[in-house]
Amino acid sequence: MRLTWAGWLFLILAWGAIGGLTGFCLWRVVLRTEKKQRRRDEEAVIITP
Amino acid sequence: MGHSRESWGSRIGLILAMAGNAVGLGNFLRFPRQAALNGGGAFMIPYFVALLLLGIPLMWVEWAIGRFGGAHGHGTTPGMFARMWRHPWAKYLGALGIAMPLSFVMYYTYVEAWTLAYAVFSAIKHYWGVDTFAEMSRFLAEFQGKADLSQGAQYFSGVGVALLFYCITLGINLFVLSHGVAKGIERLAKIALPALFLFAVVLVIRVITLGTPDPNQPENSVAAGFAYIWNPDFSMLKNPAVWLAAAGQIFFTLSIGTGAIHTYASYVKKNDDIALTGLSTSATNEFAEVILGGSIAIPVAVAFFGLAETQHIAREGSFDLGFQAMPIIFQKMGTLGPLYGTLWFALLFFAGITSSVALAQPVMAFMQDEFGWNRRKATFFTGSLMAVGGLGCVFFLKHGFLDEMDFWAGTFGLVVFALVEVLIFAWAFGIDRGWQEITRGADIRVPKVFKFIIKYVTPAYLLVMLVAWTAQDALPVLLFAKQPTTDAPYPEGDVPYVLAARLLMLGMLVLFAVMVGVIWRKRHRKEGLV
Numbered sequence: 001m002r003l004t005w006a007g008w009l010f011l012i013l014a015w016g017a018i019g020g021l022t023g024f025c026l027w028r029v030v031l032r033t034e035k036k037q038r039r040r041d042e043e044a045v046i047i048t049p
Numbered sequence: 050m051g052h053s054r055e056s057w058g059s060r061i062g063l064i065l066a067m068a069g070n071a072v073g074l075g076n077f078l079r080f081p082r083q084a085a086l087n088g089g090g091a092f093m094i095p096y097f098v099a100l101l102l103l104g105i106p107l108m109w110v111e112w113a114i115g116r117f118g119g120a121h122g123h124g125t126t127p128g129m130f131a132r133m134w135r136h137p138w139a140k141y142l143g144a145l146g147i148a149m150p151l152s153f154v155m156y157y158t159y160v161e162a163w164t165l166a167y168a169v170f171s172a173i174k175h176y177w178g179v180d181t182f183a184e185m186s187r188f189l190a191e192f193q194g195k196a197d198l199s200q201g202a203q204y205f206s207g208v209g210v211a212l213l214f215y216c217i218t219l220g221i222n223l224f225v226l227s228h229g230v231a232k233g234i235e236r237l238a239k240i241a242l243p244a245l246f247l248f249a250v251v252l253v254i255r256v257i258t259l260g261t262p263d264p265n266q267p268e269n270s271v272a273a274g275f276a277y278i279w280n281p282d283f284s285m286l287k288n289p290a291v292w293l294a295a296a297g298q299i300f301f302t303l304s305i306g307t308g309a310i311h312t313y314a315s316y317v318k319k320n321d322d323i324a325l326t327g328l329s330t331s332a333t334n335e336f337a338e339v340i341l342g343g344s345i346a347i348p349v350a351v352a353f354f355g356l357a358e359t360q361h362i363a364r365e366g367s368f369d370l371g372f373q374a375m376p377i378i379f380q381k382m383g384t385l386g387p388l389y390g391t392l393w394f395a396l397l398f399f400a401g402i403t404s405s406v407a408l409a410q411p412v413m414a415f416m417q418d419e420f421g422w423n424r425r426k427a428t429f430f431t432g433s434l435m436a437v438g439g440l441g442c443v444f445f446l447k448h449g450f451l452d453e454m455d456f457w458a459g460t461f462g463l464v465v466f467a468l469v470e471v472l473i474f475a476w477a478f479g480i481d482r483g484w485q486e487i488t489r490g491a492d493i494r495v496p497k498v499f500k501f502i503i504k505y506v507t508p509a510y511l512l513v514m515l516v517a518w519t520a521q522d523a524l525p526v527l528l529f530a531k532q533p534t535t536d537a538p539y540p541e542g543d544v545p546y547v548l549a550a551r552l553l554m555l556g557m558l559v560l561f562a563v564m565v566g567v568i569w570r571k572r573h574r575k576e577g578l579v
Binding site for chain 2: 001002003004006007008009010011013014015017018019021022024025026028029032033
């Protein structure tokens with residue numbers, strides 16, 4: 001038994017969709033967390049006259 | 050509820066803990082078997098449909114209910130439902146969200162103990178030499194106390210070893226729970242989840258590079274194993290059972306309908322994102338299931354046993370694949386066999402323990418939030434209840450005690466509870482308010498089509514599932530016409546044990562419903578409402 005072209009197609013589509021979604025989500029989480037952290041750091045700066 | 054509630058230490062910790070809750074034994078044992086038996090690649094069509102219409106919407110609903118409840122000081126569904134639906138029944142329906150995960154974790158901890166035991170057995174080569182299916186089946190049956198020992202024991206003289214590993218597993222679970230959300234559960238997830246993924250990747254690489262282990266049998270190869278899982282059989286899509294199996298798999302894999310997600314989400318701050326975080330945990334779970342879980346057990350079984358034998362093993366059940374076929378395979382993997390065996394079972398143990406602490410947490414949260422108990426007292430109470438059901442499973446496994454609990458608490462009950470919660474969320478609470486809950490503080494734009502899906506499609510989908518399962522399984526099982534795992538009727542001698550399991554689960558439901566009644570009456574009296 002060998003992987004048919006349809007088998008390959010399903011494998012690549014499923015792996016691509018799930019891998020892509022996981023990568024996208026985790027990248028967004030890291031990005032947003034960093035952004036929030038940066039904002040918090042900037043807000044913490046006290047400018048004295 | 051004057052005390053301050055616990056919260057997660059970090060967002061990544063929350064994602065890992067939630068993903069740990071979702072990633073369980075089913076990702077590595079149940080999914081590949083389901084895919085192989087239900088149309089291969091074609092199974093992914095109903096699987097993704099169920100993910101989009103059932104899994105992801107329900108996951109967001111549970112996160113939203115949980116965060117909403119947490120903002121009002123409730124970590125469990127009685128308080129959450131009561132806040133969302135001003136009806137006297139709401140809080141009692143919420144008792145399902147404590148009794149069910151508790152019943153679930155009672156037997157799940159015992160299964161988890163098997164994985165720990167087999168990890169140790171692999172490391173010390175305890176089952177080396179037990180290399181046929183018949184012998185390995187006997188080994189497992191004796192370990193579990195299911196074997197007939199009238200002719201004498203070959204490997205274990207009773208359930209003593211299994212009991213020992215159960216006590217160790219229960220102890221580890223309670224140790225983690227006793228340290229709270231950030232220092233217990235989150236810390237465990239930060240160690241167990243990366244370790245689990247690392248072990249899985251090592252095993253996947255090893256499996257993929259196996260090629261054809263026996264050159265004399267070129268048809269037995271890893272490639273043939275992947276073909277078995279992925280070559281689509283479109284004719285299977287005409288079978289409604291395949292669609293039901295896919296929906297069931299999505300349910301189990303995302304740990305929907307257990308009440309655990311609500312409790313974890315209740316520790317999220319009121320305006321923190323749940324849309325992206327929830328989606329991230331689901332995606333991580335799918336990665337573990339489809340990419341990693343689908344690339345280990347079935348492909349390696351085909352490579353060593355051939356297609357026909359693997360089809361037979363797959364039909365026999367997930368545990369036959371995990372606890373009988375895999376130990377034989379590790380013995381054939383040369384000097385590193387013990388290492389791969391240890392990694393495989395340790396991986397399953399980590400998958401199990403991150404789920405079991407999540408299932409036990411609703412009881413902890415209920416006692417802490419509603420009764421104001423401290424963590425130590427709540428841990429003792431939770432542990433005592435877990436032990437009652439767990440010991441029932443240890444001693445009465447051969448009489449169907451565990452299978453009965455798995456069917457009602459771990460299968461059928463999930464769909465019932467999911468239907469209840471989605472109706473409360475979308476219809477009683479109102480979809481507009483519900484949608485605001487889901488999207489408040491969201492770090493991604495949630496497609497508006499999900500508002501429609503949550504209100505109409507998901508409840509309808511669940512209703513169809515519930516009706517089909519009731520007719521197909523629940524009624525015959527309830528009336529003792531068939532067993533949960535086979536179509537054969539219950540053996541006469543098993544009925545008292547099965548009844549005991551049912552009474553135990555019912556007892557838990559009544560216990561928590563009564564406790565809900567007591568605490569709400571007390572609170573109303575305090576507030577001068579009664």
